[in-house]
Amino acid sequence: MSITTVIVDDQHLVRAGFAMILAEEPDIEVVGEAADGLAAVEVVQREAPDIVLMDVRMPHLDGIEALRRLVAAGSRSRVIVLTTFDADEYVFAALRAGASGFLLKDTPPDALVAAVRTVAAGEALLDPGVTRRVVAAFVDGVDPGAEVAPPPELARLTEREREVLVQLARGRTNAEIAASFVVSETTVKTHVGRVLAKLQLRDRVQAVVYAYEHGVVRAGVPEGS
Numbered sequence: 001m002s003i004t005t006v007i008v009d010d011q012h013l014v015r016a017g018f019a020m021i022l023a024e025e026p027d028i029e030v031v032g033e034a035a036d037g038l039a040a041v042e043v044v045q046r047e048a049p050d051i052v053l054m055d056v057r058m059p060h061l062d063g064i065e066a067l068r069r070l071v072a073a074g075s076r077s078r079v080i081v082l083t084t085f086d087a088d089e090y091v092f093a094a095l096r097a098g099a100s101g102f103l104l105k106d107t108p109p110d111a112l113v114a115a116v117r118t119v120a121a122g123e124a125l126l127d128p129g130v131t132r133r134v135v136a137a138f139v140d141g142v143d144p145g146a147e148v149a150p151p152p153e154l155a156r157l158t159e160r161e162r163e164v165l166v167q168l169a170r171g172r173t174n175a176e177i178a179a180s181f182v183v184s185e186t187t188v189k190t191h192v193g194r195v196l197a198k199l200q201l202r203d204r205v206q207a208v209v210y211a212y213e214h215g216v217v218r219a220g221v222p223e224g225s
Helices: 012-023 037-047 063-072 091-097 109-120 128-139 152-156 159-169 174-181 185-199 204-213
Strands: 003-008 028-034 051-055 078-083 101-104
Touching (some): 003 012, 003 037, 003 109, 012 028, 012 109, 028 109, 037 051, 051 109, 063 091, 078 091, 078 109, 091 101, 091 204, 101 109, 159 204, 174 185, 185 204
Parallel strands (some): 003 028, 003 051, 078 101
């Protein structure tokens, strides 16, 4: 089955370029396009694509608000935010709104295709360097001495599942977590799936945001402290 995709950007050349790249792949099908957030919500709800490539800055309705509306409406489409700058101030807001990752508009064609396949497979799409900046941006607005009350759903996690959540928040891959715990990657995938289900999170990116928001991991605190 093809990975169905919708491209949302207010620049026609950007949409056309992305569509041309993706159309060359036998396992990816572009099923719709939109030039603003309002049109995006309509197209995504109608087509229910696997992946949405969503620009942030657009007329009528920006990409973040469009994303919020889609999530609120129960859309299961995974959204990759398109941005011009890797330190875009809107990236963290987009991740909190439910994005599965982000992609620079000048990303090479092969990286674009890989990104679509990665997110369609349920994996995270967030460069470690960007993860650090995103977390830093969030922490800048938080009182480091403030106590964060743990949400009740955290109590549903087993000790191992909580350890996995910490590892996810630190940007570890399944292979790295498996090596750390001396277990198989299949076992790690099972733990990750249970963490996401119990905390009602869409994917690994949301787990990272959740962990820092709720004090499971604190930026700047060394591992093991």
